[in-house]
Amino acid sequence: QVRLVESGGGSAQAGGSLRLSCTASGFVVGDVTMGWFRQVAGRQRESISQIKPDGITATYADSVTGRFTISQNKGKNTLDLQMDSLKPEDTAMYYCAANCALFSAGWCKDFNHWGQGIQVTVSP
Numbered sequence: 825q826v827r828l829v830e831s832g833g834g835s836a837q838a839g840g841s842l843r844l845s846c847t848a849s850g851f852v853v854g855d856v857t858m859g860w861f862r863q864v865a866g867r868q869r870e871s872i873s874q875i876k877p878d879g880i881t882a883t884y885a886d887s888v889t890g891r892f893t894i895s896q897n898k899g900k901n902t903l904d905l906q907m908d909s910l911k912p913e914d915t916a917m918y919y920c921a922a923n924c925a926l927f928s929a930g931w932c933k934d935f936n937h938w939g940q941g942i943q944v945t946v947s948p
Contacts, residue, residue, distance in 0.1 A: 826850035826937045828920045833942035836910050840946075844905040845897075846920030846939055853896045854879060856923045857932055858903045860894060862916035862944075869919075873905065874931055883931055887913075910946045917941045 832844045844860070859874035873894040875882040882894050893906040903920055919942075921935035 826922070828922060828937055828939035830918065830920050830939045830942040833918060833944045835945045835947065838910060838912055838946055838948050840910050841906070841908045842910065842944060843907065844918055844920075844942065844944070845900075846903040846905075848901050848903065848922060851922065852898070853901050853903055853922075854898050858896075858920065858922045859932060859935065860903070860905045861919045861921060862914075863919070863941075864916045870916075871932075875903070907944070912946050912948050914944060914946050916944060918944050 827849045829847045830844060832842060836842050854877055857874060857876050860872050861869050862872055863869040870885060872885045872888050873892055875894045875896060879896045884892060891909045895904045897904055920939040923936040924932035925936045926934040
């Protein structure tokens with residue numbers, strides 16, 4: 825059974841850093857495309873980063889490029905998101921996702937499996 829569990833969220837001040845991890849079970853993180861999304865209440869979910877099974881090919885939303893880094897940890901079977909230079913506008917619920925359900929232009933518009941989400945709050 826596929827399961828995704830996010831950890832590492834919490835609070836940070838603007839300019840600070842947080843690292844999110846998504847522990848996967850039921851599959852190997854290096855076998856499928858995975859991604860991180862975020863959502864603010866009342867707003868549309870935003871895809872912020874995805875990484876392909878090769879662990880190298882990745883894409884980022886313009887809003888996080890140069891500040892966030894996605895990576896696989898095959899030893900721990902986790903998908904990680906290093907978030908640096910945090911801004912108050914990064915405040916959101918962050919979700920891990922795996923296994924594309926819908927492709928568009930080589931990346932995933934939707935995934936088959938989702939974590940329960942974890943809150944990230946950045947204060948000014």
